Amino acid sequence: MNNLLLQLTDRGLYCSPGDFYVDPWAPVDRAVITHAHSDHARWGSARYLVAAPGLAITRRRLGSDTEIVPLDYGKPTDRNGVRISLHPAGHILGSAQVRIEHRGEVWVVSGDYKRDDDPTCAPFEPVRCHTFITEATFGLPIYRWPPAAEVFAEINAWWRANQQAGKASVLFAYALGKAQRLLAGVDQTIGPIYAHGAVQAVNDLYRASGVPLPETRYAGEAPRDTDWSQALIIAPTSARDTPWLRRFGRISDGFASGWMRVRGQRRRRSVDRGFVLSDHVDWPGLMLAVRETGAERVFVTHGYTAVVARWLSEQGLEAHPLETRFDGDEEEEGEGADHESGHE
Ligand SMILES: [Zn+2]
Numbered sequence: 001m002n003n004l005l006l007q008l009t010d011r012g013l014y015c016s017p018g019d020f021y022v023d024p025w026a027p028v029d030r031a032v033i034t035h036a037h038s039d040h041a042r043w044g045s046a047r048y049l050v051a052a053p054g055l056a057i058t059r060r061r062l063g064s065d066t067e068i069v070p071l072d073y074g075k076p077t078d079r080n081g082v083r084i085s086l087h088p089a090g091h092i093l094g095s096a097q098v099r100i101e102h103r104g105e106v107w108v109v110s111g112d113y114k115r116d117d118d119p120t121c122a123p124f125e126p127v128r129c130h131t132f133i134t135e136a137t138f139g140l141p142i143y144r145w146p147p148a149a150e151v152f153a154e155i156n157a158w159w160r161a162n163q164q165a166g167k168a169s170v171l172f173a174y175a176l177g178k179a180q181r182l183l184a185g186v187d188q189t190i191g192p193i194y195a196h197g198a199v200q201a202v203n204d205l206y207r208a209s210g211v212p213l214p215e216t217r218y219a220g221e222a223p224r225d226t227d228w229s230q231a232l233i234i235a236p237t238s239a240r241d242t243p244w245l246r247r248f249g250r251i252s253d254g255f256a257s258g259w260m261r262v263r264g265q266r267r268r269r270s271v272d273r274g275f276v277l278s279d280h281v282d283w284p285g286l287m288l289a290v291r292e293t294g295a296e297r298v299f300v301t302h303g304y305t306a307v308v309a310r311w312l313s314e315q316g317l318e319a320h321p322l323e324t325r326f327d328g329d330e331e332e333e334g335e336g337a338d339h340e341s342g343h344e
């Protein structure tokens with residue numbers, strides 16, 4: 001990537017004429033951040049630019065004494081003759097694609113994105129560009145997401161069945177983004193909803209940022225005689241196999257993730273139920289996104305980079321894998337190393 005508008009350096013993607021980085025993985029002077037997940041919003045840089053709806057969650061991640069400048073979606077800001085704007089990525093609250101324009105040349109860095117319905121964040125918006133840098137976490141043809149409404153109907157039915165069987169429903173999900181999407185999507189009339197502390201803290205930030213979520217009670221403060229058999233409990237995957245779960249008595253557990261599309265992953269997780277719900281783009285969505293940008297050149301990061309780059313090359317595009325360090329996929333927590341075995 002020499003002499004290009006964006007270059008891959010040992011600190012991350014660098015725009016030399018604008019003198020800033022996008023999602024740097026080492027401290028830099030100026031960072032433009034696509035979203036608040038930990039592999040994208042790393043601590044230690046002097047200044048951060050983020051999409052305005054993500055200000056509160058980014059501040060929580062990076063600390064209150066960090067200089068973080070919010071920018072409204074679609075509103076350009078200029079730096080050394082380089083025009084920067086942020087556009088909705090549909091991934092989590094405040095997630096952005098970064099559009100970079102210099103002397104008529106336009107690049108877009110997707111960050112993580114999805115195209116499916118999610119009432120907790122602004123929907124993905126295609127942005128025309130010459131060069132597109134896309135993620136490929138689920139960049140294999142087997143990954144196709146069912147409509148979210150179908151998945152939520154399954155979750156609601158599972159919750160009701162557990163109530164009848166006298167079991168608490170414990171649903172594991174990533175604490176930032178997925179947990180809130182689940183809350184916004186489940187039928188809150190079925191019963192009380194409780195959250196693990198890590199989830200509850202993010203819920204409060206979402207509410208403070210103007211995202212309406214159903215009421216959630218903090219599980220850690222519930223009275224000892226709580227009847228958990230009617231409850232849905234949303235917890236981070238890190239709470240699995242911990243003593244924290246004992247308070248709920250008999251449980252049925254579920255996991256909401258794109259990896260649940262593959263039966264082998266479900267087995268490895270050994271949860272009672274897997275729900276196919278991802279905050280990343282699936283294969284058809286990725287292909288559509290690339291087409292809609294109109295880009296002639298595509299760089300592929302995050303996941304199945306070689307597969308997607310080869311496929312796009314066969315479609316006549318210039319496409320290359322790009323070895324970034326966005327490999328710890330936040331939604332799956334450490335499942336990234338499992339990519340190659342995901343074919344089973
Ligand atoms: Zn992410």
Ligand SMILES: [Zn+2]
Nearest residue numbers: 039112326330
């Ligand atoms: Zn990521």
